[in-house]
Amino acid sequence: MNAVEVARGDGPVVLAFPHTGTFVPDAVHAALNARGRMLADTDWHIDKLYAGLRADVTTVRATFHRYVIDANRDPAGGVLYPGQNTTGLIPLTDFDGGDIWQAPPDAGAIAERVDRFHAPYHKALRAELERVHHRHGVALLYDCHSIRSQIPFLFAGVLPDFNIVTNDATSCDARITSAVAHICATAAGYSSVVNGRFKGGWTTRHYGQPAQGLHAVQMELAQSSYLTTQAPPWHYDTQKAEKLRAHLKTLLDRLTELAPQLKGMT
Template sequence: MDEVLSFSRGRVPLLISMPHAGTRLTDEVEAGLVEQARSLPDTDWHIPRLYDFAAELGASTLAAQYSRFVIDLNRPADDTPLYASATTGLFPETLFDGTPLFRPGQQPSAAARADYLARIWTPYHQCLAAELARLKAEFGYALLFDAHSICSRVPRLFDGRLPDFNLGTHSGASCAPELAARLQASCARAEGYSQALNGRFKGGHITRHYGRPGEQVHAVQLELAQCNYMDEQPPYAYRSDLAAPTRAVIRDLLETLLAWGRERYGG
């Protein structure tokens, strides 16, 4: 499965999912991309590196290897729209700025896309579901943190500059409200950063589908403004000077998440 996903099993009841970190392309997708797409904008750049302290916390991690330009792992298999406003689907046809992703007539075939669903989307979700089930069986509960990032300014998707830390809990449906409040407070303590809860980003398919607080599975999405850890223009360089303080905030978020779980469920 190394070609499709990277998975590491941890020792605490937390799984960090990174569905948009991949940069691998299929031959069909690569051949059809417009020139503007070849630098892979809209990728959640460097997210595995940003979260590479997860092993110290004991968290499990799951990261995609294929680009969202091939198939978007944070969309439902039936491609039901998640937002009423502008967005991208299971098989993206545009960049975030509205530019067509493929040259005319060069989109992958229906057969190719059916293969992507079976070979890329399905294994990721099977692994995610299996790990959450394992965590719940071992600990009595499971915590899912869906890790994302996005350019801080995308006029087609939102007005002005995005807050630095954007937490999404499907408007309160994917995790306990007291957990969401605790996480928002963690962000608010971080000097120099802005934050929002269930603003423009309420959580995608993964948060909405797997977050079932009534069944002791709590899911939260973080959409991080990329200006906090990298250059937002090609070649999208990682900026250690920016990333170091941002990583400290993320680590506090994850430690807050784990502490809440221990308080709520024991252990």
């Protein structure tokens, strides 16, 4: 199986999906324990949620599961949130802090997975951002995520529905943050926050270079906003999802409208 799926559009927005994949090679599956084989920390149905909102967006989707290797972590093993509970390049626990391995991968296996999965995903993502930038003079990376709204091991309380992430205002032009924040704040029945519990994964931090015309924003949606329940079998709630999709379309439309204003802003 290819590590990445790409669908090219001719617009300025690139959607990235690092955590919707569920492919696990046989050897990795055998090394996981029963808890790990549940693949609980998938960004369930996020690719479906965004599908068809705009015909001109480019999508880049990792097909492999984050337990194989996390496409949104530093391949050198850097820690995203020092001093806080989190998961790394290859998670040793799930989001609840439970062990997921019978036999965790050694350094050789990790290096092999970087080469086989992580690197091809980011090679494809980089190529699409460069193509879009060449065409439009700017590229807007919108990194698509979701997570359960309550995970005491990772954060206290209940997450807002829209978690807008720009690495503390460094990964994109302020007009992007302002536009996204306004749309989310005025979405009736939804809650939102900018740079709250999340500051951005490796993708947002690595590619967000506004001075170079590369803008990145991560959207972490609470799964309660579009799933029937935040537990197996993780059913997609069509009624909830269609309501949410209307706001997501507004977001993507606005980002597309903003792109020409960001050209040459170096």
